[in-house]
Amino acid sequence: MRNILAATALIAAAAISTAAYAQQKLSADDAIKAAFAKAPDDWKDRLMPDETMKHCSAFKNNPPAAIAAQIQKAAKASIKYPDDGKFMGDWKKGEAIAQSGYGMRFTDYPPQRASGGNCYACHQLAPKELSYGTIGPSLLNYGKLKGFKEEAVKAVYERIYNSHATLPCSNMPRLGANGVLTIDQIKDVVALLMSPESPVNK
Ligand code: HEC
Incomplete structure (x- = not known):
């Protein structure tokens, strides 16, 4: 009562x-x-939608072709690539990043350590982890299903860096473009998805 x-x-x-x-x-x-x-000053920008979010909200995530092309172009231009041209890091570190939801919350401010990617909040990845969200598609066997191809490795990197470069008004966070993950962290997560040794592909 x-x-x-x-x-x-x-x-x-x-x-x-x-x-x-x-x-x-x-x-x-x-x-x-x-x-x-x-909110601290360097936080305040995050409270207002940027151009991409404005467009996606205005068209309820279904923008007309010309706007979608504009979003995609801006997203592609935002992607920074690794200096050494290698897209895969260490899958073990990638698994820890995928598990971690640390970062960008009030309680994480000022940051004490690197942010996580929180991938499991939306995706199934390694089969050992039973607790995962289903907003995003399952990524179990992702590399295997892509035949471990080089162009797929690059595509995953781009997807994680800024998902709108692949799918305008995607519901996946722009983890590289928004500064949640560093280039090296993204490489580690790419390895988690695309390395034949990773538990995701075993
Ligand atoms: C807030 C939820 C959310 C989080 C967090 C998230 N994703 Fe996603 N992801 C999605 C959604 C929704 C899609 C489907 C739409 C799309 O393709 O952009 C997606 C799509 C993908 C795809 C493309 C799958 C395909 O169909 O080929 C990959 C790869 C991916 N995510 C990897 C990751 C990784 C790795 C992380 C962590 C670094 C992550 N995602 C974090 C929601 C999320």
Whole structure:
């Protein structure tokens, strides 16, 4: 009963604040900004959608061909490639990065260590990990299914760096372009997906 009362109070509070925002005619973007008034300066950009997000929201992730092409072009231009021309690092490090959801949250600020890729939150990868999300397709046997081909290795790198370069308005985070993962970390994750020795392909 107390829980129900508490929940009702919460819903009422939410309704009141929603109504308050509606009265002030705040947009959803402004409401989000207002909710993070104390965000550190180098955080604030993240509260407003960039060009890509604006387009994707305006067209509910289904932009007309010309806009999709524009998004894709900008995404391709954002990709930085490894200096040594090698796309694969260490799959063991990649597995740790795929497991880690550290980074970019208020509680991780200022950062104490490198961010993770949080891949398991959306994808199945190595079969040993039973806890995974299903927003993204299963990546089990990914390298094997791609025949471990060189062009597939590069394609995975690009996909992780900025998914909109492959699929405009993709729901996958832009892990390289948004500075979540470094080039070396992305190489480690590519190895997790594409190396024949990786548990993903065994
Ligand atoms: C918030 C959820 C989310 C996270 C986190 C995420 N992805 Fe994705 N990923 C998706 C979605 C949704 C798709 C399908 C849409 C697309 O292809 O862009 C996808 C697609 C992919 C694909 C293409 C699969 C194919 O069909 O060929 C690869 C490869 C991939 N993700 C790898 C990763 C890796 C590696 C990580 C961690 C570094 C990761 N993803 C993190 C949601 C996510």
